[in-house]
Amino acid sequence: MKVLIATEKPFAKVAVDGIRQEVEAAGYELALLEKYTDKEQLLDAVENVDAIIIRSDIIDEQVLDAAKELKIVVRAGAGYDNVDLEAATAHQVCVMNTPGQNSNAVAELAFGMMVMAVRNFYDGKAGTELKGKKLGIHAYGNVGRNVARIAKGFGMEIYAYDAYCPKDVMEKDGVIPLDSVQALYETCQIVSLHIPATPETKNSIDYDLVNRMPKNGVLVNTARKEVINEVDLLRLMHDRPDLKYVTDIMPVHHEEFASHYPGRYFSTPKKMGAQTAEANINAGIAAACQIVDFFQNGCEKFRVNKK
Incomplete structure:
Protein backbone atom coordinates (compact mmCIF):
# COMPACT_ATOMS: atom_id res chain seq x y z
CA MET A 1 0.00 0.00 0.00
CA LYS A 2 1.18 3.50 -0.81
CA VAL A 3 -0.03 6.51 1.20
CA LEU A 4 0.44 10.06 -0.11
CA ILE A 5 0.50 13.21 1.99
CA ALA A 6 -0.60 15.92 -0.46
CA THR A 7 -0.42 19.30 1.27
CA GLU A 8 -0.05 22.63 -0.44
CA LYS A 9 0.27 24.00 3.12
CA PRO A 10 2.48 21.36 4.75
CA PHE A 11 2.06 19.69 8.10
CA ALA A 12 4.67 20.48 10.72
CA LYS A 13 7.67 18.15 10.57
CA VAL A 14 6.69 16.48 13.84
CA ALA A 15 3.27 15.70 12.35
CA VAL A 16 4.82 14.21 9.22
CA ASP A 17 7.15 12.13 11.40
CA GLY A 18 4.16 10.85 13.38
CA ILE A 19 2.26 9.99 10.20
CA ARG A 20 5.30 8.20 8.81
CA GLN A 21 5.66 6.17 11.99
CA GLU A 22 2.03 4.97 11.80
CA VAL A 23 2.14 4.24 8.07
CA GLU A 24 5.50 2.46 8.01
CA ALA A 25 4.72 0.45 11.16
CA ALA A 26 1.80 -1.01 9.22
CA GLY A 27 4.15 -1.98 6.40
CA TYR A 28 3.00 0.71 3.98
CA GLU A 29 4.99 3.18 1.90
CA LEU A 30 4.70 6.93 2.53
CA ALA A 31 5.09 9.55 -0.22
CA LEU A 32 5.19 13.33 0.23
CA LEU A 33 3.94 16.14 -2.00
CA GLU A 34 4.39 19.41 -0.12
CA LYS A 35 4.11 23.05 -1.20
CA TYR A 36 3.05 22.10 -4.70
CA THR A 37 2.24 25.04 -6.96
CA ASP A 38 0.47 23.40 -9.88
CA LYS A 39 -2.42 20.93 -10.08
CA GLU A 40 -0.44 18.85 -12.57
CA GLN A 41 1.98 18.02 -9.76
CA LEU A 42 -0.91 16.64 -7.72
CA LEU A 43 -2.28 14.68 -10.69
CA ASP A 44 1.13 13.08 -11.25
CA ALA A 45 1.58 12.27 -7.56
CA VAL A 46 -1.76 10.47 -7.13
CA GLU A 47 -1.29 8.16 -10.10
CA ASN A 48 -0.33 5.03 -8.16
CA VAL A 49 -1.36 5.68 -4.55
CA ASP A 50 -3.89 3.74 -2.47
CA ALA A 51 -4.60 6.48 0.09
CA ILE A 52 -4.25 10.25 0.33
CA ILE A 53 -4.03 12.52 3.37
CA ILE A 54 -4.93 16.15 2.64
CA ARG A 55 -5.59 19.40 4.48
CA SER A 56 -7.38 22.11 2.46
CA ASP A 57 -6.31 20.58 -0.83
CA ILE A 58 -8.92 20.06 -3.56
CA ILE A 59 -9.84 16.51 -4.48
CA ASP A 60 -12.18 16.74 -7.46
CA GLU A 61 -13.20 14.45 -10.30
CA GLN A 62 -10.03 15.20 -12.27
CA VAL A 63 -7.86 14.10 -9.35
CA LEU A 64 -9.99 11.00 -8.77
CA ASP A 65 -9.75 10.08 -12.47
CA ALA A 66 -5.96 10.29 -12.25
CA ALA A 67 -5.78 8.18 -9.08
CA LYS A 68 -6.49 4.76 -10.56
CA GLU A 69 -5.54 2.81 -7.41
CA LEU A 70 -7.08 5.17 -4.86
CA LYS A 71 -9.31 3.65 -2.19
CA ILE A 72 -9.45 6.27 0.57
CA VAL A 73 -8.99 10.03 1.10
CA VAL A 74 -8.73 11.44 4.60
CA ARG A 75 -9.12 15.16 5.22
CA ALA A 76 -7.06 16.01 8.28
CA GLY A 77 -9.63 18.24 9.94
CA ALA A 78 -13.36 18.49 10.46
CA GLY A 79 -14.56 20.21 7.28
CA TYR A 80 -14.50 18.30 4.01
CA ASP A 81 -16.14 20.59 1.45
CA ASN A 82 -12.86 20.59 -0.51
CA VAL A 83 -13.58 16.99 -1.56
CA ASP A 84 -16.14 16.12 -4.26
CA LEU A 85 -18.07 13.47 -2.34
CA GLU A 86 -20.32 12.41 -5.21
CA ALA A 87 -17.36 11.92 -7.51
CA ALA A 88 -15.55 9.96 -4.80
CA THR A 89 -18.53 7.66 -4.35
CA ALA A 90 -18.72 7.17 -8.12
CA HIS A 91 -15.04 6.18 -8.09
CA GLN A 92 -15.64 3.83 -5.12
CA VAL A 93 -13.34 5.91 -2.93
CA CYS A 94 -14.03 6.26 0.79
CA VAL A 95 -13.74 9.83 2.14
CA MET A 96 -13.16 10.48 5.84
CA ASN A 97 -12.51 13.47 8.07
CA THR A 98 -10.87 13.56 11.51
CA PRO A 99 -13.55 15.08 13.74
CA GLY A 100 -12.54 16.43 17.11
CA GLN A 101 -8.82 16.73 16.46
CA ASN A 102 -8.93 20.48 15.81
CA THR A 268 -7.89 36.96 9.92
CA PRO A 269 -5.99 36.91 6.60
CA LYS A 270 -6.72 33.18 6.17
CA LYS A 271 -8.64 30.37 7.85
CA MET A 272 -6.73 29.72 11.04
CA GLY A 273 -9.03 28.07 13.58
CA ALA A 274 -7.04 24.86 13.41
CA GLN A 275 -3.65 26.53 12.95
CA THR A 276 -1.93 25.34 16.11
CA ALA A 277 0.97 22.94 16.45
CA GLU A 278 -1.15 20.61 18.57
CA ALA A 279 -4.08 20.48 16.13
CA ASN A 280 -1.74 20.03 13.19
CA ILE A 281 -0.13 16.99 14.81
CA ASN A 282 -3.36 15.50 16.16
CA ALA A 283 -5.25 15.67 12.86
CA GLY A 284 -2.37 14.32 10.77
CA ILE A 285 -1.68 11.33 12.99
CA ALA A 286 -5.42 10.62 13.33
CA ALA A 287 -5.67 10.54 9.53
CA ALA A 288 -2.83 8.02 9.33
CA CYS A 289 -4.40 5.81 12.00
CA GLN A 290 -7.74 5.86 10.22
CA ILE A 291 -6.12 4.78 6.95
CA VAL A 292 -4.36 1.88 8.65
CA ASP A 293 -7.60 0.85 10.40
CA PHE A 294 -9.45 1.05 7.09
CA PHE A 295 -7.03 -1.26 5.28
CA GLN A 296 -6.44 -3.67 8.15
CA ASN A 297 -9.92 -3.88 9.67
CA GLY A 298 -12.29 -2.36 7.12
CA CYS A 299 -13.20 0.38 9.61
CA GLU A 300 -15.22 3.22 8.05
CA LYS A 301 -16.28 4.95 11.26
CA PHE A 302 -15.53 8.46 10.02
CA ARG A 303 -16.74 8.00 6.43
CA VAL A 304 -18.54 11.10 5.13
CA ASN A 305 -19.58 10.02 1.63
CA LYS A 306 -22.01 7.36 0.48
CA LYS A 307 -20.90 3.88 -0.46
Missing part, protein backbone atom coordinates in the same frame (compact mmCIF):
# COMPACT_ATOMS: atom_id res chain seq x y z
CA SER A 103 -11.84 21.28 18.10
CA ASN A 104 -10.02 22.85 21.03
CA ALA A 105 -7.89 24.99 18.72
CA VAL A 106 -10.99 26.40 16.99
CA ALA A 107 -12.78 26.96 20.30
CA GLU A 108 -9.84 28.85 21.77
CA LEU A 109 -9.65 31.08 18.70
CA ALA A 110 -13.39 31.80 18.98
CA PHE A 111 -12.83 33.03 22.54
CA GLY A 112 -9.83 35.09 21.55
CA MET A 113 -12.08 36.83 19.03
CA MET A 114 -14.88 37.29 21.55
CA VAL A 115 -12.55 38.96 24.06
CA MET A 116 -11.11 41.17 21.33
CA ALA A 117 -14.60 42.21 20.18
CA VAL A 118 -16.01 43.08 23.61
CA ARG A 119 -12.81 45.00 24.47
CA ASN A 120 -13.27 47.15 21.35
CA PHE A 121 -10.38 45.53 19.47
CA TYR A 122 -7.97 46.85 22.10
CA ASP A 123 -8.32 50.46 20.96
CA GLY A 124 -7.79 51.84 24.47
CA LYS A 125 -11.45 52.59 25.15
CA ALA A 126 -13.47 50.91 27.89
CA GLY A 127 -15.15 47.69 26.82
CA THR A 128 -17.23 45.04 28.54
CA GLU A 129 -16.61 41.61 30.05
CA LEU A 130 -17.74 38.17 28.97
CA LYS A 131 -18.67 37.18 32.51
CA GLY A 132 -22.44 37.08 32.92
CA LYS A 133 -23.10 37.46 29.20
CA LYS A 134 -25.41 35.05 27.37
CA LEU A 135 -23.49 32.96 24.85
CA GLY A 136 -25.31 31.14 22.06
CA ILE A 137 -23.62 28.12 20.49
CA HIS A 138 -25.05 27.48 17.03
CA ALA A 139 -24.43 23.73 16.51
CA TYR A 140 -23.31 21.59 19.43
CA GLY A 141 -20.70 19.33 17.88
CA ASN A 142 -17.08 18.82 18.87
CA VAL A 143 -16.14 22.49 18.58
CA GLY A 144 -19.37 23.69 20.20
CA ARG A 145 -18.76 21.46 23.21
CA ASN A 146 -15.27 22.86 23.65
CA VAL A 147 -16.69 26.37 23.40
CA ALA A 148 -19.15 25.49 26.19
CA ARG A 149 -16.34 24.10 28.35
CA ILE A 150 -14.29 27.29 27.99
CA ALA A 151 -17.33 29.52 28.49
CA LYS A 152 -17.88 28.03 31.95
CA GLY A 153 -14.49 29.35 32.99
CA PHE A 154 -15.51 32.82 31.86
CA GLY A 155 -18.69 32.62 33.93
CA MET A 156 -21.02 32.94 30.96
CA GLU A 157 -24.63 31.81 30.71
CA ILE A 158 -24.54 29.19 27.96
CA TYR A 159 -27.28 28.34 25.46
CA ALA A 160 -27.19 26.11 22.39
CA TYR A 161 -29.28 25.11 19.40
CA ASP A 162 -28.64 21.96 17.40
CA ALA A 163 -31.48 20.14 15.67
CA TYR A 164 -29.48 16.90 15.69
CA CYS A 165 -28.12 16.88 19.25
CA PRO A 166 -30.29 15.48 22.07
CA LYS A 167 -31.17 18.08 24.68
CA ASP A 168 -29.99 15.87 27.54
CA VAL A 169 -26.46 15.91 26.09
CA MET A 170 -26.41 19.70 26.35
CA GLU A 171 -28.02 19.70 29.78
CA LYS A 172 -25.39 17.29 31.14
CA ASP A 173 -22.78 19.85 30.08
CA GLY A 174 -24.59 22.63 31.93
CA VAL A 175 -25.86 24.14 28.68
CA ILE A 176 -29.43 25.37 28.21
CA PRO A 177 -30.93 23.87 25.01
CA LEU A 178 -33.25 26.04 22.92
CA ASP A 179 -35.99 24.81 20.59
CA SER A 180 -35.25 27.02 17.61
CA VAL A 181 -32.43 28.90 15.97
CA GLN A 182 -34.54 32.05 16.22
CA ALA A 183 -34.72 31.68 20.00
CA LEU A 184 -30.92 31.35 20.16
CA TYR A 185 -30.36 34.67 18.41
CA GLU A 186 -33.12 36.44 20.35
CA THR A 187 -31.66 35.29 23.66
CA CYS A 188 -27.91 35.68 23.27
CA GLN A 189 -25.68 38.73 23.15
CA ILE A 190 -22.88 36.67 21.63
CA VAL A 191 -23.43 33.90 19.08
CA SER A 192 -20.65 31.52 18.02
CA LEU A 193 -21.21 29.69 14.72
CA HIS A 194 -20.18 26.06 14.30
CA ILE A 195 -22.47 24.85 11.52
CA PRO A 196 -21.13 23.11 8.39
CA ALA A 197 -21.63 24.51 4.89
CA THR A 198 -24.49 22.44 3.44
CA PRO A 199 -27.27 23.28 0.97
CA GLU A 200 -29.48 23.97 4.00
CA THR A 201 -27.04 26.21 5.87
CA LYS A 202 -25.46 28.25 3.06
CA ASN A 203 -26.53 31.91 3.34
CA SER A 204 -28.74 30.96 6.30
CA ILE A 205 -27.16 33.52 8.65
CA ASP A 206 -29.09 36.40 7.16
CA TYR A 207 -30.55 39.81 8.00
CA ASP A 208 -33.68 38.56 9.72
CA LEU A 209 -31.87 36.02 11.89
CA VAL A 210 -28.97 38.18 13.08
CA ASN A 211 -31.26 41.17 13.58
CA ARG A 212 -32.93 39.21 16.38
CA MET A 213 -29.81 39.59 18.53
CA PRO A 214 -29.99 41.91 21.56
CA LYS A 215 -28.26 45.29 21.54
CA ASN A 216 -24.44 45.16 21.32
CA GLY A 217 -24.54 41.71 19.79
CA VAL A 218 -21.36 39.97 18.61
CA LEU A 219 -21.42 37.35 15.85
CA VAL A 220 -18.40 35.02 15.81
CA ASN A 221 -17.81 32.84 12.75
CA THR A 222 -15.13 30.15 12.91
CA ALA A 223 -17.28 27.77 10.84
CA ARG A 224 -17.53 28.43 7.10
CA LYS A 225 -17.67 31.57 4.96
CA GLU A 226 -20.57 30.24 2.91
CA VAL A 227 -23.05 30.14 5.81
CA ILE A 228 -23.06 33.95 6.01
CA ASN A 229 -25.32 35.97 3.73
CA GLU A 230 -22.72 38.70 3.33
CA VAL A 231 -24.94 41.19 1.51
CA ASP A 232 -27.53 40.89 4.27
CA LEU A 233 -24.91 41.24 7.00
CA LEU A 234 -23.42 44.35 5.40
CA ARG A 235 -26.89 45.91 5.27
CA LEU A 236 -27.63 44.93 8.86
CA MET A 237 -24.39 46.38 10.18
CA HIS A 238 -25.39 49.64 8.52
CA ASP A 239 -28.82 49.50 10.15
CA ARG A 240 -27.49 48.26 13.52
CA PRO A 241 -24.42 50.31 14.57
CA ASP A 242 -24.24 48.25 17.77
CA LEU A 243 -23.42 44.94 16.05
CA LYS A 244 -19.94 43.46 15.62
CA TYR A 245 -18.73 40.63 13.36
CA VAL A 246 -15.49 38.68 13.85
CA THR A 247 -14.35 35.74 11.77
CA ASP A 248 -11.36 33.63 10.77
CA ILE A 249 -12.71 33.19 7.23
CA MET A 250 -12.15 36.31 5.18
CA PRO A 251 -15.46 37.29 3.51
CA VAL A 252 -15.82 37.86 -0.21
CA HIS A 253 -16.83 41.43 0.72
CA HIS A 254 -13.93 41.91 3.13
CA GLU A 255 -12.97 45.35 1.83
CA GLU A 256 -16.53 46.63 2.26
CA PHE A 257 -16.76 45.29 5.82
CA ALA A 258 -13.35 46.70 6.74
CA SER A 259 -13.83 50.15 5.20
CA HIS A 260 -17.44 50.72 6.26
CA TYR A 261 -17.30 49.25 9.75
CA PRO A 262 -13.91 49.85 11.35
CA GLY A 263 -13.89 48.97 15.02
CA ARG A 264 -16.81 46.58 14.53
CA TYR A 265 -15.35 44.00 12.14
CA PHE A 266 -12.29 41.78 12.09
CA SER A 267 -11.11 38.94 9.87
Whole structure:
Protein backbone atom coordinates (compact mmCIF):
# COMPACT_ATOMS: atom_id res chain seq x y z
CA MET A 1 0.00 0.00 0.00
CA LYS A 2 1.18 3.50 -0.81
CA VAL A 3 -0.03 6.51 1.20
CA LEU A 4 0.44 10.06 -0.11
CA ILE A 5 0.50 13.21 1.99
CA ALA A 6 -0.60 15.92 -0.46
CA THR A 7 -0.42 19.30 1.27
CA GLU A 8 -0.05 22.63 -0.44
CA LYS A 9 0.27 24.00 3.12
CA PRO A 10 2.48 21.36 4.75
CA PHE A 11 2.06 19.69 8.10
CA ALA A 12 4.67 20.48 10.72
CA LYS A 13 7.67 18.15 10.57
CA VAL A 14 6.69 16.48 13.84
CA ALA A 15 3.27 15.70 12.35
CA VAL A 16 4.82 14.21 9.22
CA ASP A 17 7.15 12.13 11.40
CA GLY A 18 4.16 10.85 13.38
CA ILE A 19 2.26 9.99 10.20
CA ARG A 20 5.30 8.20 8.81
CA GLN A 21 5.66 6.17 11.99
CA GLU A 22 2.03 4.97 11.80
CA VAL A 23 2.14 4.24 8.07
CA GLU A 24 5.50 2.46 8.01
CA ALA A 25 4.72 0.45 11.16
CA ALA A 26 1.80 -1.01 9.22
CA GLY A 27 4.15 -1.98 6.40
CA TYR A 28 3.00 0.71 3.98
CA GLU A 29 4.99 3.18 1.90
CA LEU A 30 4.70 6.93 2.53
CA ALA A 31 5.09 9.55 -0.22
CA LEU A 32 5.19 13.33 0.23
CA LEU A 33 3.94 16.14 -2.00
CA GLU A 34 4.39 19.41 -0.12
CA LYS A 35 4.11 23.05 -1.20
CA TYR A 36 3.05 22.10 -4.70
CA THR A 37 2.24 25.04 -6.96
CA ASP A 38 0.47 23.40 -9.88
CA LYS A 39 -2.42 20.93 -10.08
CA GLU A 40 -0.44 18.85 -12.57
CA GLN A 41 1.98 18.02 -9.76
CA LEU A 42 -0.91 16.64 -7.72
CA LEU A 43 -2.28 14.68 -10.69
CA ASP A 44 1.13 13.08 -11.25
CA ALA A 45 1.58 12.27 -7.56
CA VAL A 46 -1.76 10.47 -7.13
CA GLU A 47 -1.29 8.16 -10.10
CA ASN A 48 -0.33 5.03 -8.16
CA VAL A 49 -1.36 5.68 -4.55
CA ASP A 50 -3.89 3.74 -2.47
CA ALA A 51 -4.60 6.48 0.09
CA ILE A 52 -4.25 10.25 0.33
CA ILE A 53 -4.03 12.52 3.37
CA ILE A 54 -4.93 16.15 2.64
CA ARG A 55 -5.59 19.40 4.48
CA SER A 56 -7.38 22.11 2.46
CA ASP A 57 -6.31 20.58 -0.83
CA ILE A 58 -8.92 20.06 -3.56
CA ILE A 59 -9.84 16.51 -4.48
CA ASP A 60 -12.18 16.74 -7.46
CA GLU A 61 -13.20 14.45 -10.30
CA GLN A 62 -10.03 15.20 -12.27
CA VAL A 63 -7.86 14.10 -9.35
CA LEU A 64 -9.99 11.00 -8.77
CA ASP A 65 -9.75 10.08 -12.47
CA ALA A 66 -5.96 10.29 -12.25
CA ALA A 67 -5.78 8.18 -9.08
CA LYS A 68 -6.49 4.76 -10.56
CA GLU A 69 -5.54 2.81 -7.41
CA LEU A 70 -7.08 5.17 -4.86
CA LYS A 71 -9.31 3.65 -2.19
CA ILE A 72 -9.45 6.27 0.57
CA VAL A 73 -8.99 10.03 1.10
CA VAL A 74 -8.73 11.44 4.60
CA ARG A 75 -9.12 15.16 5.22
CA ALA A 76 -7.06 16.01 8.28
CA GLY A 77 -9.63 18.24 9.94
CA ALA A 78 -13.36 18.49 10.46
CA GLY A 79 -14.56 20.21 7.28
CA TYR A 80 -14.50 18.30 4.01
CA ASP A 81 -16.14 20.59 1.45
CA ASN A 82 -12.86 20.59 -0.51
CA VAL A 83 -13.58 16.99 -1.56
CA ASP A 84 -16.14 16.12 -4.26
CA LEU A 85 -18.07 13.47 -2.34
CA GLU A 86 -20.32 12.41 -5.21
CA ALA A 87 -17.36 11.92 -7.51
CA ALA A 88 -15.55 9.96 -4.80
CA THR A 89 -18.53 7.66 -4.35
CA ALA A 90 -18.72 7.17 -8.12
CA HIS A 91 -15.04 6.18 -8.09
CA GLN A 92 -15.64 3.83 -5.12
CA VAL A 93 -13.34 5.91 -2.93
CA CYS A 94 -14.03 6.26 0.79
CA VAL A 95 -13.74 9.83 2.14
CA MET A 96 -13.16 10.48 5.84
CA ASN A 97 -12.51 13.47 8.07
CA THR A 98 -10.87 13.56 11.51
CA PRO A 99 -13.55 15.08 13.74
CA GLY A 100 -12.54 16.43 17.11
CA GLN A 101 -8.82 16.73 16.46
CA ASN A 102 -8.93 20.48 15.81
CA SER A 103 -11.84 21.28 18.10
CA ASN A 104 -10.02 22.85 21.03
CA ALA A 105 -7.89 24.99 18.72
CA VAL A 106 -10.99 26.40 16.99
CA ALA A 107 -12.78 26.96 20.30
CA GLU A 108 -9.84 28.85 21.77
CA LEU A 109 -9.65 31.08 18.70
CA ALA A 110 -13.39 31.80 18.98
CA PHE A 111 -12.83 33.03 22.54
CA GLY A 112 -9.83 35.09 21.55
CA MET A 113 -12.08 36.83 19.03
CA MET A 114 -14.88 37.29 21.55
CA VAL A 115 -12.55 38.96 24.06
CA MET A 116 -11.11 41.17 21.33
CA ALA A 117 -14.60 42.21 20.18
CA VAL A 118 -16.01 43.08 23.61
CA ARG A 119 -12.81 45.00 24.47
CA ASN A 120 -13.27 47.15 21.35
CA PHE A 121 -10.38 45.53 19.47
CA TYR A 122 -7.97 46.85 22.10
CA ASP A 123 -8.32 50.46 20.96
CA GLY A 124 -7.79 51.84 24.47
CA LYS A 125 -11.45 52.59 25.15
CA ALA A 126 -13.47 50.91 27.89
CA GLY A 127 -15.15 47.69 26.82
CA THR A 128 -17.23 45.04 28.54
CA GLU A 129 -16.61 41.61 30.05
CA LEU A 130 -17.74 38.17 28.97
CA LYS A 131 -18.67 37.18 32.51
CA GLY A 132 -22.44 37.08 32.92
CA LYS A 133 -23.10 37.46 29.20
CA LYS A 134 -25.41 35.05 27.37
CA LEU A 135 -23.49 32.96 24.85
CA GLY A 136 -25.31 31.14 22.06
CA ILE A 137 -23.62 28.12 20.49
CA HIS A 138 -25.05 27.48 17.03
CA ALA A 139 -24.43 23.73 16.51
CA TYR A 140 -23.31 21.59 19.43
CA GLY A 141 -20.70 19.33 17.88
CA ASN A 142 -17.08 18.82 18.87
CA VAL A 143 -16.14 22.49 18.58
CA GLY A 144 -19.37 23.69 20.20
CA ARG A 145 -18.76 21.46 23.21
CA ASN A 146 -15.27 22.86 23.65
CA VAL A 147 -16.69 26.37 23.40
CA ALA A 148 -19.15 25.49 26.19
CA ARG A 149 -16.34 24.10 28.35
CA ILE A 150 -14.29 27.29 27.99
CA ALA A 151 -17.33 29.52 28.49
CA LYS A 152 -17.88 28.03 31.95
CA GLY A 153 -14.49 29.35 32.99
CA PHE A 154 -15.51 32.82 31.86
CA GLY A 155 -18.69 32.62 33.93
CA MET A 156 -21.02 32.94 30.96
CA GLU A 157 -24.63 31.81 30.71
CA ILE A 158 -24.54 29.19 27.96
CA TYR A 159 -27.28 28.34 25.46
CA ALA A 160 -27.19 26.11 22.39
CA TYR A 161 -29.28 25.11 19.40
CA ASP A 162 -28.64 21.96 17.40
CA ALA A 163 -31.48 20.14 15.67
CA TYR A 164 -29.48 16.90 15.69
CA CYS A 165 -28.12 16.88 19.25
CA PRO A 166 -30.29 15.48 22.07
CA LYS A 167 -31.17 18.08 24.68
CA ASP A 168 -29.99 15.87 27.54
CA VAL A 169 -26.46 15.91 26.09
CA MET A 170 -26.41 19.70 26.35
CA GLU A 171 -28.02 19.70 29.78
CA LYS A 172 -25.39 17.29 31.14
CA ASP A 173 -22.78 19.85 30.08
CA GLY A 174 -24.59 22.63 31.93
CA VAL A 175 -25.86 24.14 28.68
CA ILE A 176 -29.43 25.37 28.21
CA PRO A 177 -30.93 23.87 25.01
CA LEU A 178 -33.25 26.04 22.92
CA ASP A 179 -35.99 24.81 20.59
CA SER A 180 -35.25 27.02 17.61
CA VAL A 181 -32.43 28.90 15.97
CA GLN A 182 -34.54 32.05 16.22
CA ALA A 183 -34.72 31.68 20.00
CA LEU A 184 -30.92 31.35 20.16
CA TYR A 185 -30.36 34.67 18.41
CA GLU A 186 -33.12 36.44 20.35
CA THR A 187 -31.66 35.29 23.66
CA CYS A 188 -27.91 35.68 23.27
CA GLN A 189 -25.68 38.73 23.15
CA ILE A 190 -22.88 36.67 21.63
CA VAL A 191 -23.43 33.90 19.08
CA SER A 192 -20.65 31.52 18.02
CA LEU A 193 -21.21 29.69 14.72
CA HIS A 194 -20.18 26.06 14.30
CA ILE A 195 -22.47 24.85 11.52
CA PRO A 196 -21.13 23.11 8.39
CA ALA A 197 -21.63 24.51 4.89
CA THR A 198 -24.49 22.44 3.44
CA PRO A 199 -27.27 23.28 0.97
CA GLU A 200 -29.48 23.97 4.00
CA THR A 201 -27.04 26.21 5.87
CA LYS A 202 -25.46 28.25 3.06
CA ASN A 203 -26.53 31.91 3.34
CA SER A 204 -28.74 30.96 6.30
CA ILE A 205 -27.16 33.52 8.65
CA ASP A 206 -29.09 36.40 7.16
CA TYR A 207 -30.55 39.81 8.00
CA ASP A 208 -33.68 38.56 9.72
CA LEU A 209 -31.87 36.02 11.89
CA VAL A 210 -28.97 38.18 13.08
CA ASN A 211 -31.26 41.17 13.58
CA ARG A 212 -32.93 39.21 16.38
CA MET A 213 -29.81 39.59 18.53
CA PRO A 214 -29.99 41.91 21.56
CA LYS A 215 -28.26 45.29 21.54
CA ASN A 216 -24.44 45.16 21.32
CA GLY A 217 -24.54 41.71 19.79
CA VAL A 218 -21.36 39.97 18.61
CA LEU A 219 -21.42 37.35 15.85
CA VAL A 220 -18.40 35.02 15.81
CA ASN A 221 -17.81 32.84 12.75
CA THR A 222 -15.13 30.15 12.91
CA ALA A 223 -17.28 27.77 10.84
CA ARG A 224 -17.53 28.43 7.10
CA LYS A 225 -17.67 31.57 4.96
CA GLU A 226 -20.57 30.24 2.91
CA VAL A 227 -23.05 30.14 5.81
CA ILE A 228 -23.06 33.95 6.01
CA ASN A 229 -25.32 35.97 3.73
CA GLU A 230 -22.72 38.70 3.33
CA VAL A 231 -24.94 41.19 1.51
CA ASP A 232 -27.53 40.89 4.27
CA LEU A 233 -24.91 41.24 7.00
CA LEU A 234 -23.42 44.35 5.40
CA ARG A 235 -26.89 45.91 5.27
CA LEU A 236 -27.63 44.93 8.86
CA MET A 237 -24.39 46.38 10.18
CA HIS A 238 -25.39 49.64 8.52
CA ASP A 239 -28.82 49.50 10.15
CA ARG A 240 -27.49 48.26 13.52
CA PRO A 241 -24.42 50.31 14.57
CA ASP A 242 -24.24 48.25 17.77
CA LEU A 243 -23.42 44.94 16.05
CA LYS A 244 -19.94 43.46 15.62
CA TYR A 245 -18.73 40.63 13.36
CA VAL A 246 -15.49 38.68 13.85
CA THR A 247 -14.35 35.74 11.77
CA ASP A 248 -11.36 33.63 10.77
CA ILE A 249 -12.71 33.19 7.23
CA MET A 250 -12.15 36.31 5.18
CA PRO A 251 -15.46 37.29 3.51
CA VAL A 252 -15.82 37.86 -0.21
CA HIS A 253 -16.83 41.43 0.72
CA HIS A 254 -13.93 41.91 3.13
CA GLU A 255 -12.97 45.35 1.83
CA GLU A 256 -16.53 46.63 2.26
CA PHE A 257 -16.76 45.29 5.82
CA ALA A 258 -13.35 46.70 6.74
CA SER A 259 -13.83 50.15 5.20
CA HIS A 260 -17.44 50.72 6.26
CA TYR A 261 -17.30 49.25 9.75
CA PRO A 262 -13.91 49.85 11.35
CA GLY A 263 -13.89 48.97 15.02
CA ARG A 264 -16.81 46.58 14.53
CA TYR A 265 -15.35 44.00 12.14
CA PHE A 266 -12.29 41.78 12.09
CA SER A 267 -11.11 38.94 9.87
CA THR A 268 -7.89 36.96 9.92
CA PRO A 269 -5.99 36.91 6.60
CA LYS A 270 -6.72 33.18 6.17
CA LYS A 271 -8.64 30.37 7.85
CA MET A 272 -6.73 29.72 11.04
CA GLY A 273 -9.03 28.07 13.58
CA ALA A 274 -7.04 24.86 13.41
CA GLN A 275 -3.65 26.53 12.95
CA THR A 276 -1.93 25.34 16.11
CA ALA A 277 0.97 22.94 16.45
CA GLU A 278 -1.15 20.61 18.57
CA ALA A 279 -4.08 20.48 16.13
CA ASN A 280 -1.74 20.03 13.19
CA ILE A 281 -0.13 16.99 14.81
CA ASN A 282 -3.36 15.50 16.16
CA ALA A 283 -5.25 15.67 12.86
CA GLY A 284 -2.37 14.32 10.77
CA ILE A 285 -1.68 11.33 12.99
CA ALA A 286 -5.42 10.62 13.33
CA ALA A 287 -5.67 10.54 9.53
CA ALA A 288 -2.83 8.02 9.33
CA CYS A 289 -4.40 5.81 12.00
CA GLN A 290 -7.74 5.86 10.22
CA ILE A 291 -6.12 4.78 6.95
CA VAL A 292 -4.36 1.88 8.65
CA ASP A 293 -7.60 0.85 10.40
CA PHE A 294 -9.45 1.05 7.09
CA PHE A 295 -7.03 -1.26 5.28
CA GLN A 296 -6.44 -3.67 8.15
CA ASN A 297 -9.92 -3.88 9.67
CA GLY A 298 -12.29 -2.36 7.12
CA CYS A 299 -13.20 0.38 9.61
CA GLU A 300 -15.22 3.22 8.05
CA LYS A 301 -16.28 4.95 11.26
CA PHE A 302 -15.53 8.46 10.02
CA ARG A 303 -16.74 8.00 6.43
CA VAL A 304 -18.54 11.10 5.13
CA ASN A 305 -19.58 10.02 1.63
CA LYS A 306 -22.01 7.36 0.48
CA LYS A 307 -20.90 3.88 -0.46
